[in-house]
Amino acid sequence: MTSRTTACLRALVLRAHACSRHHHHHHRTISTSVQGHPPTTTTNIPECYLPANSRPASSHTGPCGRVVSLRSHTCGELRCEHAGVKVALYGWVQYLRQDVFVVLRDHSGLTQVVISRDDNMPTGGIEVLAENLEVLNACRKLPFEIKDFLKKSESLRMRYRYLDLRSSQMQRNLRLRSRLSMRMREYLCNDHDFVDVETPTLFKRTPGGAKEFVVPSREPGRFYSLPQSPQQFKQLLMVAGVDRYFQFARCYRDEGSKPDRQPEFTQVDIEMSFVEQTGVMALVEGLLQYSWPPELGTLSWPFPCITYAEAMRDYGSDKPDTRFHMKLVDISEVFLNTEMEFLKSALSQSEGSIQAICVPGGGTLFKAKDLEALKETARTVFGQELSVVVLRADGSLKSALSKHLSPADTEGLLGKMGARPGDLLLVSACSLHTVRPLLGKLRLQCAGLLEARGVALRDPAEFHFLWVVDFPLFLPKEEDPGALESAHHPFTVRGQHYDLVLNGCEVGGGSIRIHKASEQLHVLKNILKEDDSLLSHLLEALDSGAPPHGGIALGLDRLVSLMVGAPSIRDVIAFPKSFRGHDLMSQAPDYVSEEDLKPYHISVTWPPAEGEGK
């Protein structure tokens, strides 16, 4: 036995059998007692048949009381009323004090075990008096202690994930995720007749599937593809008459190094026949209400619903964080007769507009470097200059704009913005397609700055669900604005695409699908200019009496991370990859011998070494 500090480092697995202290079974080698403080009545119950206090008795026993587990109770389960009861506990040593007290830990909590046999009675609601302790496994010196307050580097956490997962926060995250999934399944399967159907992950490459991993087969040149979603399969299941399908689907996306993305992720995938948009939305609201953990409060419904146009107009984003205001305001009319060249030129261009947001308290709270950071965002991300107007506490304006504004214009501007002394106005003038996303982004940046200055703007315990509807069917391609791409995906019925947003993050998206082959062909061939032969099986299926259908997919990792307030989805995934796509524990991906690649008829094309290439 070692000192307290060292003992915390050594996670020994212990076994503590216990029996009634009031019936000193000295003939038993394995026995202790549970002491209540104050002591309560004593019951002697046959070992291993103890009903658990806070969980179903069946948790420890199987059918007809057959023993499933060696334990009688978990460490977090014992209460005063267990005094005198025989228990069998299993866990890890959290603390060892003076070789007398052992604090035993498992996933449910802690219990103090007294090793000494003298009749001392320490304070505390309950403790276990050990007559026998068995060390089940020894432990090397761990790379870090299992303590919640300990800050560990991300790479250390990932390399020793099996230790990192022992923290109470990660235990809570995994258990909440499991519980949420179970409740969702109950709602879909038991209450709404959905069928849980597993669809293949070894599939065919989809048109434009640049982000799909390939999997070589044993036939030369032929590859499977790991799909980004079961979209085709869910629609085929509707054609197959499955009527209501759901799946917690593993999806794959090869995006190289994007922060907070994972090469594999999970979506709650839902599809229904004979349904309209309102039906899918009502179903999802019911789903979240039913499965929402009570400790996170209750969800009110129906969820608010705004159009894509309203979201872009008011928040400059198609996934607005509605926990705070600071909405975008069109102030073009204030400047209709302006002499300022950059404003005039902005207004004269097609869809030109002058817009602003008002940051309450930003005028006094933000420092010069904050304003510079905001301008920097406008410049680097959007290629635009940003005008700032500081309202001093005395009501006077500090701005390059102010000298060009008449008192009436100033009054008009402040009135329109609802600005008060101490506030900050951010003004941008350019085309609508730029000014909205620009101010939308600055709005979030300002929220972060305000919070860094101590303003309680967004309550992490508040959950603002929001539907965004009436998306345009097609948007100009980001890389090639002359061509169009689907706003959602090419199987969507016009104007029937809906996104679910939580606290400014997209947590779901769906649509009513095109169910007529001729319409689908038109969209693929004439509008999106895709090679429709790659989807001939889907077109054939639609032509086989496909029912009207629609659905949604919820991003489970993102949803859970918002629910538990985790900064990254890596905190709600048991074994995530690093942002470079590596498993730091096992060192995957790893080198594979040429011999092992032979059956797949592939060989590695090594890039020229540094300094070697042309």
Next chain:
Amino acid sequence: MTSRTTACLRALVLRAHACSRHHHHHHRTISTSVQGHPPTTTTNIPECYLPANSRPASSHTGPCGRVVSLRSHTCGELRCEHAGVKVALYGWVQYLRQDVFVVLRDHSGLTQVVISRDDNMPTGGIEVLAENLEVLNACRKLPFEIKDFLKKSESLRMRYRYLDLRSSQMQRNLRLRSRLSMRMREYLCNDHDFVDVETPTLFKRTPGGAKEFVVPSREPGRFYSLPQSPQQFKQLLMVAGVDRYFQFARCYRDEGSKPDRQPEFTQVDIEMSFVEQTGVMALVEGLLQYSWPPELGTLSWPFPCITYAEAMRDYGSDKPDTRFHMKLVDISEVFLNTEMEFLKSALSQSEGSIQAICVPGGGTLFKAKDLEALKETARTVFGQELSVVVLRADGSLKSALSKHLSPADTEGLLGKMGARPGDLLLVSACSLHTVRPLLGKLRLQCAGLLEARGVALRDPAEFHFLWVVDFPLFLPKEEDPGALESAHHPFTVRGQHYDLVLNGCEVGGGSIRIHKASEQLHVLKNILKEDDSLLSHLLEALDSGAPPHGGIALGLDRLVSLMVGAPSIRDVIAFPKSFRGHDLMSQAPDYVSEEDLKPYHISVTWPPAEGEGK
């Protein structure tokens, strides 16, 4: 509208709104009535608020009665008591009779809809009188009719899987699978505190993982591997203190063309800390009892349990079909003093034995070609000659052996075998390692032959679960009998490996794992001669206070296929691959352009064309 035959071929999606016939709402354009036969009382209920008869009302509505689905009832739901009720039905046209009667089909069943408005009242419990029918989609001429009795080729079924799945048998299979999974989850998650944890499928190649698909990454030469099971992760989760883990895990195995195997399959993966073998077995028995569909009868428990040695001794198999007898009998002692050379030589070799099975009625039922087929199996699969002894109906023997047997020996043999006139004895003499699998295989072949001759030997509605325990830890490698391989896998504690067998098929396997790093290292390094550096992360984890733990994995596809009596696991998988690993609907795996392979630094090594190679 077309003739009946053509209409059956055309699966049109229809919409039939209905209202009370007793309240002729002629002002409504979309209305029909439901007629009971004999008519019962009439209730007029607001549309879309109809309580469903056989399923929860919430199935059609969301929270607080908000409408989820457009239908008010499914086609299989209407009963006489719905007479007079307004309904909205959606489905496919199954039959069209004289342009008057439409039989509408959905996943739940059929309903007859009368299009004519005259007051005829045909027989049948209930029908829907349509005032409005809307065709929601048209349909090409299908490659086959959606009729259960229709025999289709496997390749046609696979190519048009979305039509094949419309059959009532496939609908039943998918729905039973979904229901079973749901019940299993309830038992594990709700009743026994298991945590559903998703583990990665993009992982590192395991030692000897010849059957693992590789997935190229964007780093030259580095590959992920699709794991055959989450074995390492489930053990790491125990080290992480998750205590009880389960997952319906997608697993991958690249075996090329093996009949009735799938490159991806699903296992119910379970692991527990602080548990012994009996605990895992009790848990699984409870799991199957809880989730067993009532229509398949009840399961009795505890399941019978035999040792590996007993299974091999009595059935010549480690997964015996215990629905029938025909056990192996050691008849060596009958022949201790035999003069027959091949028997003498068999007995003189190490572990030599003479064994036999008695096939009741085989002597009269089996034809000469049946006996030849049995001998052929012994010859081709095991390289052994088989002796057959036919007991004629008059009690006389027909066998090459008989003239070498004294009357006392004959009596001894027949007595030992419990043979009666009309029976057949199959006798084999060689080493135990051959004679047992040989007779085990012939036992099954004889069962098939007897059933082909009309004997009801194995009841497909009977479900005989059986535990096989006490497996040897290591078995000689099949390919290299001098070396050893793990009977289960290299993480198994000695003598703590158990298999679950159902009707002669292995449906699950598990073990108590090695939880001490030193023991695990010894097994990997000294016994199995594996490269332990590939498992260094697991060894490190065991050395971090790993608790004693064990678990099991159930093969869900196989289990469900046995439950529904399907000849192949392809009948319980929505979109299976062909035996060559192809998706016949989408033509996966498919060719991928060199351009698309570039980011993965691989190129295809084309084998030399026919006649070109050396």
